[in-house]
Amino acid sequence: QKEVEQNSGPLSxxxxxxxxxxCTYSDRGSQSFFWYRQYSGKSPELIMFIxxxxxxxxxxxxxxxxxxxxxxxxxxxxxxxxxxATYLCAGEMDSSYKLIFGSGTRLLVRP
Amino acid sequence: xxxxxxxxxxxxxxxxxxxxxxCVPISNHLYFYWYRQILGQKVEFLxxxxxxxxxxxxxxxxxxxxxxRPDGSNFTLKIRSTKLEDSAMYFCASGSEGVNGELFFGEGxxxxxx
Numbered sequence: 001q002k003e004v005e006q007n008s009g010p011l012s013x014x015x016x017x018x019x020x021x022x023c024t025y026s027d028r029g030s031q032s033f034f035w036y037r038q039y040s041g042k043s044p045e046l047i048m049f050i051x052x053x054x055x056x057x058x059x060x061x062x063x064x065x066x067x068x069x070x071x072x073x074x075x076x077x078x079x080x081x082x083x084x085a086t087y088l089c090a091g092e093m094d095s096s097y098k099l100i101f102g103s104g105t106r107l108l109v110r111p
Numbered sequence: 112x113x114x115x116x117x118x119x120x121x122x123x124x125x126x127x128x129x130x131x132x133x134c135v136p137i138s139n140h141l142y143f144y145w146y147r148q149i150l151g152q153k154v155e156f157l158x159x160x161x162x163x164x165x166x167x168x169x170x171x172x173x174x175x176x177x178x179x180r181p182d183g184s185n186f187t188l189k190i191r192s193t194k195l196e197d198s199a200m201y202f203c204a205s206g207s208e209g210v211n212g213e214l215f216f217g218e219g220x221x222x223x224x225x
Contacts (some may be wrong), residue, residue: 046214049213090154099156101156103153
């Protein structure tokens with residue numbers, strides 16, 4: 001069974017701090033990884049995707065991929081209370097037709 | 112900004128009844144998906160649809176489920192005989208590049224089976 005694993009949290013950080021969210025995956029052949037943000041009762045919203053080893057930055061967000069360790073992370077700089085949400089890690093597994101989602105990490109940013 | 116729209120936003124039905132959930136994907140997208148999320152659980156893949164046929168389906172997507180793109184704009188999910196455990200939020204998603212690019216999710220249809 002191909003899996004994406006995340007710590008459920010909650011991860012609590014003060015406003016302005018860096019939040020670090022982590023994810024591991026089981027399928028060594030997976031190529032593409034995605035971070036989604038989901039507010040309670042809402043649909044997933046894509047934050048970033050990453051295909052290559054290393055870092056990818058977009059504004060306050062940095063995604064990191066380490067294929068050797070099968071590890072994906074998301075850093076959120078200057079965290080804001082509005083960043084409080086569940087962050088879902090997802091990977092393309094087996095095929096190009098589906099994403100496998102982790103269970104999500106709940107982030108709380110304290111004002 | 113183009114968006115995926117889903118109807119109804121919430122449907123309550125009796126066990127054993129048929130339900131159709133409707134989605135209008137973004138117009139130039141080619142890949143269509145249904146995912147579901149039981150309250151408090153993971154987002155789970157149900158089915159993907161490309162080139163007017165199912166490209167992949169999960170174990171959840173059994174004979175009670177079907178999908179259709181009847182008119183080139185709508186994309187529907189039918190559950191023939193609903194069970195209590197079908198209660199969930201159902202998300203439609205579409206993309207122009209499959210999972211190699213961004214998937215745009217609709218706001219979801221909450222299905223409650225009594």
